[in-house]
Amino acid sequence: MNISKVMRVAAREFASTAMTKGFIIGALVLPAVMAAIIPVVMVLAMKAQPPADTGTVYILDHSQEVTPIIEDRLAPESVKGRWIERFEDAADTVQSFMPGVGADAAQNSMEQATSNIKSPVFRIIPAGDDTNLDELKEELRKQVASDTELADENRKVLAIIEIDVDATKKINDDEGYGSYQAFFRPKLNEETIGEIKGGVRWSIRQKRYDNADLDRTMIAEINSIDARESKEITEEGERKAANGIATFAIPFVAMILLLMASMTGGQYLLTTTVEEKSNRVVEVLLSAVSPLELMTGKIIGQMGVGLSLLTVYNAVGIVALIAFSLGDLIDPQMILLIFVFFLLAYFMFASLMAAIGAAVNDLREAQSLMTPVMLMMIMPYIFFMPVIRAPNSLFSTVLSFIPPISPFIMIMRVSSTDAPPTWQVLLAIFVNMIGVVVFLWFAAKVFRVGLLMFGKPPNLRTLFKWIRMA
Amino acid sequence: MSNTDTLAVSMNGVRKTFGSKVAVEGIDLAIPEGSIYGFIGPNGAGKTTTIRMIMSILFPDHGELSVLGKKSAIESKDRIGYLPEERGIYKKMKVGAFLKHIGRLKGLDSRGLDLVVKGWLERVELEGVYKKKCEELSKGMQQKVQFIASVLHDPDLIILDEPFSGLDPVNMRLLRKLIDEEHTKGKTVIFSTHVMYQAEQLCDHIVMIHEGKKVLDDTLDDIRTRFDPRSLHIDPVGGLGMSDEIAKVAGVARVSAVENALEVILEKGIEPQDAMKTLLAAYPMNRIEIKKPTLEDVFIEIVTDGVRGLDAEQLRANLLAGSKLEEEGES
Numbered sequence: 001m002n003i004s005k006v007m008r009v010a011a012r013e014f015a016s017t018a019m020t021k022g023f024i025i026g027a028l029v030l031p032a033v034m035a036a037i038i039p040v041v042m043v044l045a046m047k048a049q050p051p052a053d054t055g056t057v058y059i060l061d062h063s064q065e066v067t068p069i070i071e072d073r074l075a076p077e078s079v080k081g082r083w084i085e086r087f088e089d090a091a092d093t094v095q096s097f098m099p100g101v102g103a104d105a106a107q108n109s110m111e112q113a114t115s116n117i118k119s120p121v122f123r124i125i126p127a128g129d130d131t132n133l134d135e136l137k138e139e140l141r142k143q144v145a146s147d148t149e150l151a152d153e154n155r156k157v158l159a160i161i162e163i164d165v166d167a168t169k170k171i172n173d174d175e176g177y178g179s180y181q182a183f184f185r186p187k188l189n190e191e192t193i194g195e196i197k198g199g200v201r202w203s204i205r206q207k208r209y210d211n212a213d214l215d216r217t218m219i220a221e222i223n224s225i226d227a228r229e230s231k232e233i234t235e236e237g238e239r240k241a242a243n244g245i246a247t248f249a250i251p252f253v254a255m256i257l258l259l260m261a262s263m264t265g266g267q268y269l270l271t272t273t274v275e276e277k278s279n280r281v282v283e284v285l286l287s288a289v290s291p292l293e294l295m296t297g298k299i300i301g302q303m304g305v306g307l308s309l310l311t312v313y314n315a316v317g318i319v320a321l322i323a324f325s326l327g328d329l330i331d332p333q334m335i336l337l338i339f340v341f342f343l344l345a346y347f348m349f350a351s352l353m354a355a356i357g358a359a360v361n362d363l364r365e366a367q368s369l370m371t372p373v374m375l376m377m378i379m380p381y382i383f384f385m386p387v388i389r390a391p392n393s394l395f396s397t398v399l400s401f402i403p404p405i406s407p408f409i410m411i412m413r414v415s416s417t418d419a420p421p422t423w424q425v426l427l428a429i430f431v432n433m434i435g436v437v438v439f440l441w442f443a444a445k446v447f448r449v450g451l452l453m454f455g456k457p458p459n460l461r462t463l464f465k466w467i468r469m470a
Numbered sequence: 471m472s473n474t475d476t477l478a479v480s481m482n483g484v485r486k487t488f489g490s491k492v493a494v495e496g497i498d499l500a501i502p503e504g505s506i507y508g509f510i511g512p513n514g515a516g517k518t519t520t521i522r523m524i525m526s527i528l529f530p531d532h533g534e535l536s537v538l539g540k541k542s543a544i545e546s547k548d549r550i551g552y553l554p555e556e557r558g559i560y561k562k563m564k565v566g567a568f569l570k571h572i573g574r575l576k577g578l579d580s581r582g583l584d585l586v587v588k589g590w591l592e593r594v595e596l597e598g599v600y601k602k603k604c605e606e607l608s609k610g611m612q613q614k615v616q617f618i619a620s621v622l623h624d625p626d627l628i629i630l631d632e633p634f635s636g637l638d639p640v641n642m643r644l645l646r647k648l649i650d651e652e653h654t655k656g657k658t659v660i661f662s663t664h665v666m667y668q669a670e671q672l673c674d675h676i677v678m679i680h681e682g683k684k685v686l687d688d689t690l691d692d693i694r695t696r697f698d699p700r701s702l703h704i705d706p707v708g709g710l711g712m713s714d715e716i717a718k719v720a721g722v723a724r725v726s727a728v729e730n731a732l733e734v735i736l737e738k739g740i741e742p743q744d745a746m747k748t749l750l751a752a753y754p755m756n757r758i759e760i761k762k763p764t765l766e767d768v769f770i771e772i773v774t775d776g777v778r779g780l781d782a783e784q785l786r787a788n789l790l791a792g793s794k795l796e797e798e799g800e801s
Contacts, residue, residue, distance in 0.1 A: 008574050016562070281558030284619060286527050287551075288575035290544060452527060 001296065005289045009297025014304040017268045023305075027264065028312050053192045054121040055156035058136050062165040063178075067126045069203035070161075074122045079195060122196065123154050136160045137183060144185060159184045159196050168207040180204065250329065251388050251412040254338055255380050257313055258411055262346040263377060265306030266353040269298055270366060273357025282451050291448040295358075299350045306346050310339065337414055337425070341407035344432035348404035349373070351436075351443035358450035359458050359466075369460070380408035391416040400428055403435030442467065477536070478503045478627050478658035479524055484533035486519055493519040494682045497533070501660065501675075503626075506653045508669035509662035510765060511679035517662040518555050520679065521631050524660070525552055538627055548577040551625035555632045555662075557616040561605035565591070565615055568604055569622060576623035590618045594644065610641050617645065621652065628652055630661035634668050646672060666765035678769055685772045697768045702742060703731040704749065705757040712753070719752055721745050733761070 017023060057074070061067045072078065127136060140157045164178030165171070180200055184193060209216050231238045276282045285294055314335060321329055356369045383405075387396040391413040397420070400409040410428045413420050449466040450458070458466070481499040485492070494516040501507050509517045522528040523535060526543035537543040543550055560568055569587045574580055591597060594614040599607060607615065613636060621628060630649070634642050649672060653659050663669055669676060676693060678686035686693065706712045713725040713732055721740040726733050736745050742760045750758060763771075 005575055005577075008571070012571055016560070276558070276560075279558040279561065280554070280556035281560055283527065283554035283556055284552075284558055284572065284616070285575070287525055287554070287620075288547060288572065452522070 001293055002289070006293050006297040006300065009285075009289060009294055010301035010304070013269075013272060013298050013301025017272065017302065018305050018308060027309055031313060032316055053158060053189055054123075054153050055158040056123045056125055056154060057158050057196060058125050058127050058160040060127045060131065060133055060136065060160065060162040063163050063167045063169075063207075065168060066163050066200075066203050066207050067124065069206055070199055071124045073199040073203050074124060074196070076121050121154070122158065133160070133162055140183065140185060157185060158188060158192065161196070161200055163200070163204070167204050169211045177208065247417050248388060251415040252384060253317065254334070254411045254415045255384065255408050257310060257317075257338060258342055258345055258408055259377065259380060261306040261310040261313070261342050262349045264309055265302040265346055266349040268305060269302040269350050270353040270357040270370075271363065272302075273298065273354055274360060274363050274366060277358065277360075277451060278362055286451065291451060292444055294451075295354050295444060295447045299347070299354060302350060303343070303346055306342065307339075310342055314338065334415055338411060340429060341411050341432075344429065344436060345404065345407035347436040348432070348439045349377075351439035355443040355446035355450070355463070358447040359453070359463060360450075369458075376404060379405045380412070383409060384412065387412050388416055391418045392420060397424070400424070401431050403432050404439070406432050406435070476503050477501060478505070478538060479660070480534075480536050481520075481524075482534040484520075484523060484530045484535060486523060486528060486530050492682055494523070494530075494679075497679075497684050499677065499684070499687070501658065503658050504653075504656050505675055506649075506659040506673050507661075507675045507677060508673035509660065509677050509679060510666050510669045510769070511662075511664065513664050515664075515679045516682040517664075517679050518631055519682075521629055521660070521662060524629060525550065548623060549626045551620040551623065551628040553617055553620040553630045553633055555635075557613065559604045559612055559616060561603070563604055564600070565596075565602055565604055565607070566600040569615065569618055572619045573622045576625075578623050586622065587618070590622060591615075593648070594618060610637055613637060614641065614645075617648070621648075625657070627658045628660070630659070632663055633661055634663060634665065642668075666769065670765050676765065678765075678772065680769070680773055686768070693765070693768055694763060697763045697771060700736055700742075701761045702734045702736070702746060702749070703728070703757070703759050703761050704734055704755055705731050707754040707756055716749070716753070719749055721748060731757070 059067050059070060136157075137160065140160060143157055160183040161180055162183075163180045166175075166178035167180055168177070170177060182197060182200070184196075206216060209219055276285065282294075289297070318330055352373050356366050356373070360366045360369065383396075383399055386393075387399065387409055390396060396409065396413060400406055400413055400420070402409075406428055410420075410425065414425060445467040446463055453466075477500055479499060479501040481497050484494060484497045486494045497516075497520060509520065511517055519528060523530050524537055524543060526537070526547075529542075535542065538546040538549055540546045560571075563571070566584075566587055569590070570580070570583050573583050573587065578586070588600060591600060594617065596611060596614055599611065599615075604612065604615065617630075617633065620630065628649075633645060633649070637645060649659055649661070661669075661672070670690065673690060675689050676686060677684060688696070704716070706716065708715075710727060710732055713727060716722060716732065716734065717725045721737050721744070722734055723737045724735040726735075734745070734749070736742065746758055746760070749755070
């Protein structure tokens with residue numbers, strides 16, 4: 001094999017794939033931009049506007065004692081007060097997540113948002129006992145049906161609440177409390193619905209405390225427990241405990257990174273091979289290089305593409321973790337393993353792609369042969385939950401030794417909270433290396449025969465025939 | 471025959487099958503260095519398969535092969551220039567970059583490659599396309615770029631598979647000139663074509679392939695002498711309607727009308743000179759001449775002799791149309 005020719009092929013392969021605007025934008029700039037806007041999106045999400053609906057809420061209060069509390073609770077100034085409080089909490093959270101990065105920006109936008117709050121106006125009309133629920137419903141139905149703007153916005157019926165007689169005090173001790181029933185105008189703002197329902201429930205609950213002679217403030221104090229950050233005690237000392245999200249997120253992200261990097265390189269390899277074949281440029285190439293040199297060069301070139309993707313994504317990930325002050329989750333050994341398992345997974349996947357690309361006449365024909373490969377690539381997703389729940393179960397252990405999905409499963413196990421013993425990781429690397437050799441051998445055979453075969457697209461059986469031929 | 475050292479290509483009993491189909495069978499070849507060889511035969515005859523085996527893109531099932539003194543072309547790839555029949559190009563690549571890529575794959579040093587590429591583009595009258603994308607070129611221009619790709623590295627052996635197809639007459643002449651120049655420089659040139667007159671214009675040696683078998687391997691002059699003219703073209707003063715009378719002349723086998731003349735096919739053993747004398751004695755002529763056999767005639771004679779029930783005219787029509795002969799051949 002002529003190394004300089006192989007590297008020449010690789011260089012062209014890399015340049016024609018990675019040095020294009022489409023690739024740089026699609027694969028590199030987009031993720032970087034997305035990572036950069038995550039904090040912005042978080043801030044924007046908290047900027048959600050409070051409900052600004054105005055209108056009438058009818059309350060048919062059979063208990064005859066909740067209405068005043070509801071009126072108080074849903075009064076414009078008290079609703080506004082609660083929203084401001086929520087914004088301030090959110091601002092605190094953002095700041096605790098991103099000390100330094102974006103904290104000031106978050107604070108600013110928070111202040112801006114709170115000053116802009118438009119409070120909803122609910123006009124509570126207590127309906128007397130003599131008012132029939134059907135009449136109220138009829139009024140709402142008519143308003144909805146007529147679909148015209150009301151002269152007086154306040155007359156717009158938002159909801160009808162019917163509160164049971166026994167909503168706040170039990171009639172017999174052996175039965176439970178009564179409840180309430182809400183009827184809403186269609187397509188009402190979610191926040192408005194939430195505010196109304198929340199207000200009614202809160203009010204009923206307050207009345208129940210009173211009736212049971214319980215002190216409202218005391219209950220609130222009893223219910224509140226300040227959450228303190230959990231810590232993990234390690235050999236080196238204390239550290240922030242991996243929270244629930246991190247235990248799932250890190251293995252998942254590691255697996256997705258591997259999948260994405262190896263699949264992107266592999267997909268490009270398929271495309272360029274099919275292109276060279278359907279362009280008929282392949283015979284020109286074959287007059288200069290051998291099929292094996294051509295395939296090796298192409299695989300190395302796309303490996304470069306995958307590696308650059310992986311490097312960029314890893315860098316983005318590390319920056320993001322540091323920005324969210326989760327920097328202590330970064331494990332250099334883990335990053336090394338991601339690269340090792342990437343290479344193993346990529347070589348197996350790329351071999352299949354090269355073989356398929358050489359075997360077919362155009363991308364459309366590639367689809368049918370791609371199906372089994374795609375199924376294979378979905379497996380890590382399917383096995384994610386069972387593996388991550390029990391990273392060292394027999395099931396997980398066995399899966400992590402079966403190429404070509406082994407690299408994905410192993411990286412999940414390694415990055416889980418309960419990492420497998422080192423010998424297993426090393427064994428998996430060894431098993432995958434054998435897998436790589438087998439896959440490359442298979443690909444080289446198919447590649448050689450397939451490249452100059454035009455006409456009927458092959459099926460799996462013909463592929464195996466070619467292997468015997470080559 | 472010359473010894474192996476001075477042979478550019480030699481083949482010995484080479485056979486290649488694809489599944490149940492025999493593409494090439496029992497091909498022997500001895501192509502001396504510095505010669506210009508034409509592979510002719512209709513489409514599907516096995517020319518491309520033979521060429522691909524010389525190029526070591528395909529490998530023979532049986533038989534021996536040597537290229538530039540090596541067991542296979544793989545060992546001397548950089549000394550061979552190859553223009554495949556199915557020629558491709560990287561559409562998105564710039565012409566200059568494409569040629570430089572191929573040049574470097576062919577083992578050229580990247581230093582000075584720029585100038586070599588530009589020089590060649592000038593020679594084929596394609597100045598100014600260096601920075602254009604390949605897909606922006608017309609088909610004819612692309613073909614010239616592909617030709618450059620095959621000779622860029624100054625190879626000793628140049629193999630061109632159907633180099634003229636798709637070219638207009640002006641570019642055809644240009645390409646012929648370039649091929650001739652390479653030949654004059656002492657390079658061995660092998661090219662294939664199904665259009666026989668192109669071979670007649672360029673080659674000094676012809677290899678005819680039909681249905682995977684070599685049916686002729688000789689110099690053009692020898693072929694012309696060997697395939698004795700068996701027909702005359704005449705234009706009797708009495709007009710072209712005289713075919714019946716002429717057919718009765720001794721030694722004439724058959725008369726048929728061709729464009730502006732009558733074609734007189736002679737019986738076996740009759741010397742054309744004698745026949746001309748007899749005919750001139752019998753009728754006054756505006757014109758009488760021995761018809762020079764074209765390669766096409768030679769090909770048809772060989773093929774019709776070998777295969778019974780084959781209609782020569784039908785075959786000729788097929789040949790002109792460039793359509794495949796396989797179906798007729800098998801029946």
